Amino acid sequence: MTLKQLNYALALGRLGSYINVAKSMGVSQPAVTLQIQALEEELGIILFDRSTKSVEPTLNGIAFLEKAQALLTESKQLEDFAIQLSEEVRGELCLGIIPSLSPFLVPLFIDELNKKYPKMKLKIQEAITEDILEGIKTGTYHGGILSTPIISKGNLEVKPLFYERFYLYVSDKHQLYSQEEIDISSMDYSDVWLLKEGNCFMDQVTNICSIQPNQNENFVYESNNIDALRRIVEYKGGITFLPELSTLMIPSEQEEMIKDIKGKKKVREISMLSLKTEVRRNLINAVCEVIKECVPSQMLGREDKEIVKTNFVEK
Missing domain, CATH: 3.40.190.10 (Periplasmic binding protein-like II)
Structure with a gap:
């Protein structure tokens, strides 16, 4: 069994095609096929089901590939091991x-x-x-x-590492602009601009308050960029959520648009x-x-702060 064979097997499990593996590795398809066959013969088990259009790992193959990935990851770490002993x-x-x-x-x-x-x-x-x-x-x-x-x-x-507070960013045209501290239950959620779904920050915001992205009839905006949403609020109106570090870069003339969320400080844990x-x-x-x-010293402790969950579960 060789590291090359394990690399081929992992690539086949990921790409599902001998041709794709060969292209990604810069070798011929027969070379990949022979190496996988030799590995299966040595192990005495079938790693891949070839009866379907896309090559899929068998149950034994899935278990083997998981161990193979761990072994290859550790083998890569050996390259710098001597340096890190210093x-x-x-x-x-x-x-x-x-x-x-x-x-x-x-x-x-x-x-x-x-x-x-x-x-x-x-x-x-x-x-x-x-x-x-x-x-x-x-x-x-x-x-x-x-x-x-x-x-x-x-x-x-x-x-x-630190605990980053959630803030609101409110347009100076919005009815809640005059408030320094906002009760989120009093907000009209149709005024709120959010990041694109699938972003962890978006997940945490929806855990703070049950809202959906703004779906205005005339304008729908999807973004993974927090600064872009800030600009939308400045020029089109409404409200968005900001992480604490982003507020450090807001110009002084727009600092009054930053509003506290009423209640216990809600934070995201950064690790x-x-x-x-x-x-x-x-x-x-x-x-x-x-x-x-x-980072600002007030972000280092977690006392008197509510950590907002992320919803992320690895598949």
Whole structure:
């Protein structure tokens, strides 16, 4: 059994076609077929059902591929293991981060991180929660910064970083604009602009109050960009929800549009996730340390705050 065979098997399980595997790996289709057959013969079990148009893993195949993925992920970690045995913070780290957080958090800490740890090469990619978790399992990401708690099947370490409040952003033309603190039960939900469904921030907002995206007869707007919704409120009117970090970048002349939500402070928990076996632990810890140093101090504690659930359950 070889790592190459395991890679082919995982690709076949993911792509469902020998031709697609061959294209993605840059090899011939017969080479893929022979390697998969050799693997099945060595194991003495059938990994794939070839009786349908799309090649599908058998029940035994599903169980085997799950173990194979864990083995390949750990094999990738060995490449940098010697470096990480050193106490020096150096090497490459790739992190996934959710889009509703990335544009507001990354500018806060990246310069300080570069100054404090100049030998670290940090690569950050925006991705949704589901893709970040998959990337952590496959080794595409060494860690991910996202909203928790979540229900995951992975062997993950979860390190809470900070607690980000939810605010309302209210048009100066809206009847609730004069209020500094708003009872969300008094809102007309048809006035509220929300992120596109499937976004974790959107899920949390709907857990705060049972509302659906604005479906105005003359104008329907779907976006995964919080700043875009803020602009809609400014120019078209209405209300939207904002995460706390985004309010730090709002011009002073528009700060009066930011309104508190009445009642206990509602927050989203932001955490760093990684495999418990991740060998770049010192790099991840360094990033966590700098983030905590750079976010406003009131966001670090969870006392007197209500953590809004995410609804995310890994399939």
